[in-house]
Amino acid sequence: MTGQTLRPFLTRAATLYPDRAVVARTGAGETRDTYAGYADRVRRLASALRAAGIGRGDRVATLCWNHGRHFEAYFAVPALGAQLHTINPLLPADDVRRIVAEAADRLLLVDPSLTDALRAAYDPDAFESVERVVVVGSTEPDLPLPTTGFSEFVAAHDADGDLPALDGDDPAGLCYSSGTTGDPKGVEYTQRMLWSHTMAIMTPMGLDIADSDVVMPVVPMFHINAWGLPYAATAAGAKQVYPGPSPDPADLVGLIEREGVTLTAGVPTVWLGVLDYLEDHDADLSTLSRVVVGGAAPPERLIRAFDDRGVEVVHGWGMTETAPVGAVSHLKPELRDADYETRLEKRKKQGLILPGLEFEVVDDDGDSVPHDGESMGELRVRGPWVAEGYVDGNGDAFDGSWLRTGDVVTVDPDGYVELVDRAADVIKSGGEWISSQAVENAIMSHGAVSEAAVVGVPHERWGERPVAYVVADAARDDLIAAVSAEVRREFPDWWVPDRFEFVESIPKTATGKFAKTALRARHEDPLAGPVAAEPPDSA
Template sequence: MHGLMMNTPLLISSLIKYASQYHSDTQIVTRTLEGSIRFSNFETLNERSKKLACGLLELGIKSGDRIATLAWNTDRHLELYYGISGIGAVCHTLNLRLSDEELIYIINHAEDRLLFFDNTLKSKVENIKPYLKSVEKFIPISKTKDLEDIDSHYLNYENLLTRKITNFDWPVFDENQAASLCYTSGTTGRPKGVLYSHRTTVIHAMASCLNNVLALRVEDVVLPVVPMFHVNAWGIPYSVPISGAKLVMPGDKLDGKNLFDLMDKENVTIALGVPTVWLGLLDHMDKEARKPHALERVIIGGAAVSESMIDRFEIDYGVNVHHAWGMTEMSPIGVLNSLKPKFSKLTRSDKMPIKLKQGRGIYGVELQIVDDDGNELPRDGASSGHLLVRGPWIISNYYKEKKSALTKDGWFDTGDIATIDKDGYMNITDRSKDIIKSGGEWISSVALENVAVGHDAVLQAAVIGIYHPKWQERPLLICVPKGDNLPSLEEINKFLSDKIPKMWFPDAIEWVDKLPIGATGKVVKAELRKIYKDYKI
């Protein structure tokens, strides 16, 4: 027997339609690429997105067509999110930090028909343009001069938005229709496409708003520092319209001072980004000797957060830190760390091991750890195994690949090694390819890195395994210093002595000017392994 309820499709257009009706005058603030501040609201976003949709239809864009964007976090990029997906086309966000070669491969693989881009990225577009097989038109979305006169392949963005929309309403179609496309970073091979549907996107957005996840409120002011080309800015452009919160878009100026000034002026209460971004903000907060005055919470994902970073935010400035974890293949949020009420009376030192974990699974995401043979391991906080996930917004197949991305029993293998404790807190100990196997023991490079950056002389740290004739592998600690002081290996290990097992102590340390950072802001350990492949310990 089936239930007798309406079968209304969950469409991305419903999010902006709702926000324009019930939060019409709630502000969307953008720092433009020219540096000025532009004010909009959800009603205007809906109207301009509709006009864009009409313009796309007149260009012959059809349901399922892929449309690429190469742009920063602005209200114009938001219009593309809704205008493209709203007519059943696929919004394909491109990572502007990728190399020309990688962008060419991804655009050709996706077979994008149009490419929208910020005018500050025109030189990059010009470089790749001759090699793009499917792109018919190139459309700058920020201020530019007479590009149509320069090349007939260019269109004027604002001209697309001149259509009358009196009789236009967002079309209704199957909620399983593809909505957006993101490619993985491809650090170990060619990038792979992850194709999200309207249904998965809307469910993920609703789940994100839950009280034990992002807990977005109508009185919040939300700043996604995480780029819109990183898994749709972690879904923030879709979850904020549900909550009715004010949205602040930072453009391309993501240094500590510019972020601080924007957050301070616009009363930002919650901000989201990767650890490298917060280092710059914290340094500027130290200079100002205060936080952006309304800031209450930061959500940190993309890489493990260190104890020292949590302490700087929480102890020095009273800003709550929430660790989060997910993947491109997971839309992306899978877990978020919020302390259960029973932990509220613990001392800070007793809370910290819990706060450093990635967090507990949110509703809709199942987590499981298994051994090498696929046997489920206990949730005891000690047993370490391969982390598997499943749920309604998790990948089943990569774009254009016939082979399933799942295990034979329907789980997705994240490639992470993790533990799960009895309270459900998941802790990633390493990527399976980064774990250091030494004398039958597993050494977590992530854990070693996190304690190393707690040293006053260490700005950034990365750990890789180096071949050892007796132990198979031993850890090499590679550090970027904060200043001129370069502690010896003995001094570093003395600092680590009460924080990690002695077996985990690095056998060597190398000081470098910078670490290789990939397009998603993470350290590229594959590059480090190449550099140090002949290193002797």
């Protein structure tokens, strides 16, 4: 075995931390394991997969929640030089059908609770490559494919089977993007890519994971390898806690209390729900030191509320194509003694690009923009854990070794990257840019607003104008005035949305992001008439 591979991470954990716990919540309760026991099961699963014909370059797909059996596949499949293809079960059936066909998956691990999703997606042509379904449970439901229970699948295999020699260039994983701006795209990861990403996020400039930590990934394991936490926690020898299917705030708080969780991670809506729960319930979160937030910028009130509880909110940025973490917002030494508001403004940003990656920010002509905190451009990155293409061969997002992220950002003089918007979501009004995400965050700073999505809608004079979709519990007229004032407090008057639409819920993609394409599609006719304040007409 040569090069950087995943296998030594588990070997080290089982050798140096054999009794360290791996805990998982399931529908039937909680399971408890140790790294020694876990490593044994990983090797048994790898032996079973090898006996089933799985080898280097083959793809094994999963339709699973966050639990111990899914975690076993994280190391067992790459141990064979095969690719672990984690499928998002919340994707539309058409998308699941398409990506199974494109990936040519040979074997599928599925939770019993997700067999209906599998049936809905099944098509004999799309699933032609799938030779067997292994159900991760005690039942074997009737499925339109050869089916085996997990226990039966591994029963005849032991942990002493030989594993193939691997190299850093051997395959390890496959994830599909969220499909926010189009069809999900497949991104392949080599052993070296995931090894490099693991080493980077373990560092203090990354997520600072140590053997003393208790790590609970709330971000789904089907979403970009749970942000790499299962690999990094194993490499560090940290205790791991998996919250299982559809954990509610009470489940998460209970696990934090019982298991002594120190580090957890998920999208902002998860932690807003936890804060709402804590308003009415007593809980001991004294072990929790940091909450990692990604996928969307954390509302300021979220950071402040956790600060009041002595818990640090760590904001990160990444993409499927960056495996995924590319930047983390830690305070530089010279900023740690700054006043609270200054520190807060830095922490709200996507942060500092991780060591090992290169980045540039360029305008429409490909010229670098100054790092003045105001000039906008597209973020480009490259490095050892950044993809250089998609499974389907589409290279539109790539310029040589550079990944064109599609994220419009600014970089301040201290080097902190701030995501202004996705290129597809920036609103161009009167020739000037409006950041939909910045307006959303200003609206959501109001305590009565639980969610807000802002989209650009065609306007007869100004090209585009912002329209806000809001989920809130307050009188509408009063709330419009209040949130408009919040926007004006931070931005020019002409950034205030022309229209506020109050809805019970905002449509989301399968990874929980606002489905802005669907919102824009609601506006067939362009807006007309005056706006609250006219933008500069520089178009």
